[in-house]
Amino acid sequence: MSEKEKIELLEEIMDLDLGTLHIDDTLKDYDEWDSLTVLTFISEIDSRFGKKISGEEIKKFVTVADAIAVME
Amino acid sequence: MYTLITGASSGVGRELAICLSQTRSLILSGRNTERLNETKSACKNNDILLWPYDLEKTDRLEAELSAWIKENNVQIDSFVHCAGLMKMVPLRAINYEIILNTYSVNVFSTQLIIKTLASRKINGGNLKAAVFISSNISNRGAAAFSAYGASKAALDGLARNLAAELAPNIRVNSVLPGGMITEMTKDMFADENMRNMFNKNYPLGIGTPKDIAPLVEFLLSDKSGWITGQQFVVDGGRTIDITERKD
Numbered sequence: 157m158s159e160k161e162k163i164e165l166l167e168e169i170m171d172l173d174l175g176t177l178h179i180d181d182t183l184k185d186y187d188e189w190d191s192l193t194v195l196t197f198i199s200e201i202d203s204r205f206g207k208k209i210s211g212e213e214i215k216k217f218v219t220v221a222d223a224i225a226v227m228e
Numbered sequence: 229m230y231t232l233i234t235g236a237s238s239g240v241g242r243e244l245a246i247c248l249s250q251t252r253s254l255i256l257s258g259r260n261t262e263r264l265n266e267t268k269s270a271c272k273n274n275d276i277l278l279w280p281y282d283l284e285k286t287d288r289l290e291a292e293l294s295a296w297i298k299e300n301n302v303q304i305d306s307f308v309h310c311a312g313l314m315k316m317v318p319l320r321a322i323n324y325e326i327i328l329n330t331y332s333v334n335v336f337s338t339q340l341i342i343k344t345l346a347s348r349k350i351n352g353g354n355l356k357a358a359v360f361i362s363s364n365i366s367n368r369g370a371a372a373f374s375a376y377g378a379s380k381a382a383l384d385g386l387a388r389n390l391a392a393e394l395a396p397n398i399r400v401n402s403v404l405p406g407g408m409i410t411e412m413t414k415d416m417f418a419d420e421n422m423r424n425m426f427n428k429n430y431p432l433g434i435g436t437p438k439d440i441a442p443l444v445e446f447l448l449s450d451k452s453g454w455i456t457g458q459q460f461v462v463d464g465g466r467t468i469d470i471t472e473r474k475d
Contacts, residue, residue, distance in 0.1 A: 171320055195372045196321040203326075211419045 162224035165204075169196050181220045201226060229354065230255045230304050231448065232345070234283065234337070235311030237263035239410030240361055243437030244310060244444055246270050251445070255279050255302065258311070277302065283311050283337035284329050293344045297351060304345050306448045307358040309338045309383075314363075316372040316416070327375050334379040339386055346398060353397070357448045360387050360402040361440075364463040367404075380404075384459055391457030399456040401447045406463025408435045428473050432464035439464075 157165075163177050170177075170188040183189040194214050201209050209226055217223050230253045235241035237258030245256055249271035258264050261280045268276045279296055283289070297304070313333040317326055338360060345355040365377040366384045384402050391400040407426050409417055417423050417434070426434050440462045446452050447460070461467060 169321070192318045192320075192371060195316050196318045199315065199317045199321040203323075208415070210415070211421070 157227060159224065162227045163220060165200070165227065166220060166223055169193060169200055177220050179219070179221050179224075183217055183219065183223060197223070229253065229306075230277065230302050231306040231308065232257060232279070232304050232341070233308045233310055234258070234341070235309070235361075236267050238267075239310070239413075240312075240405070240408065240437040240440065241308075241310035242267045242270070244308060244441050245276075246272065247438070247441035248308075248445060248448075249273050249276065252306075252448075255304065257281055257283075259283075283333045286332045286336045286340060289337055289340045290344050293341060294347075294350050297344075303354045304351055305354045305356045307342060307345055307355065308444060308448070309341065309358070309360045311337065312361065312363075314376045314413070317375060318372045319374055322375060330375040330379050331382070334376070335382045335386060338383060339390075342390060342400070346394060355398050357452075358387075358390075358398065358400045359444050359447045360384070360400070361444075362387075362402040362404045362459065364404045364406045364461055364467050366402075366459065368467060387459075388457045395456060399447075399452070401452075401455060401458050401460065403440055403443055403447070404459055404461045404463065405440050406430060406435060406461075406466040408437060408439070410437060429469070430464040430466050431469050435462070435464050 164174055167174055167177050170193050172188055194211060197214060198209055201207050205227060231248060232255045233241055233245050234257045236245045236256035237260050245254055245267050248254060253275035255277045256264050256267055257279045259282045264278045264280060277300060281292060311333050313330050315326060342358055345351050360383050362383050363380040365373055366380040369377055387400045387402040394400060443460055443462060
């Protein structure tokens with residue numbers, strides 16, 4: 157999965173229009189980065205990558221780059 | 229006579245199996261044979277049979293259970309449906325597979341199992357009582373629980389309809405536990421915020437499967453002979469507490 161595809165997946169998870177996010181964007185700057193998005197992120201990472209990720213780990217994410225780093 | 233318990237390889241099912249084995253012969257069902265054997269080892273008597281089955285495979289369920297009953301020549305007088313699939317999934321991440329798997333384990337399999345056990349031809353008219361392990365979300369709602377919560381409401385609806393249809397020979401009731409620490413929920417409780425939230429919202433604290441076992445035993449027994457089609461909430465007071473708690 158390319159970096160562009162990963163960012164698109166994150167946009168889908170956050171229910172944002174394609175092209176909204178950039179790799180260095182701070183997640184907390186987006187209202188859409190809320191508790192339901194975190195749950196959606198956990199569910200999508202599990203179903204698409206077979207990977208369990210905890211809420212604690214997600215809390216440490218600062219930028220878009222941190223979030224897409226676990227998409228593999 | 230045997231009691232069939234689904235979801236017996238862990239959590240509520242395993243604890244119930246251990247409690248009920250003090251007075252009953254059991255058939256333990258679950259996906260994983262190794263873990264079913266662990267439950268069997270923890271049980272209090274030796275008359276324990278295993279029926280390993282993945283309840284997501286609903287299309288073959290009736291045929292497989294019928295064949296297993298015939299092959300093992302067993303008679304089943306009671307059924308506890310503990311198997312449950314719970315995923316916290318916000319609506320935007322819901323897909324058909326999640327909905328189908330949730331309903332297959334939580335609802336469809338329950339109906340097909342009880343149909344099989346209620347059959348005079350297959351089980352000799354021996355079934356007397358069934359208890360479905362539902363959830364206190366059944367009559368309520370919570371964010372990210374649409375598939376699970378609606379499936380539990382469907383399960384309780386199934387209990388009421390079957391109670392009416394199968395009376396007076398078979399009684400069907402459901403038990404609605406609140407948040408409990410089990411295999412299925414341990415990841416959820418690993419999160420400190422979630423743990424704090426539960427401790428704050430449960431007047432009697434977070435429960436364990438041992439807290440519901442005596443009620444299930446009662447509902448399976450003749451002592452509850454005039455009770456059918458009912459929901460029994462056992463949730464440490466979670467759903468009756470409207471006190472506003474700031475921290």
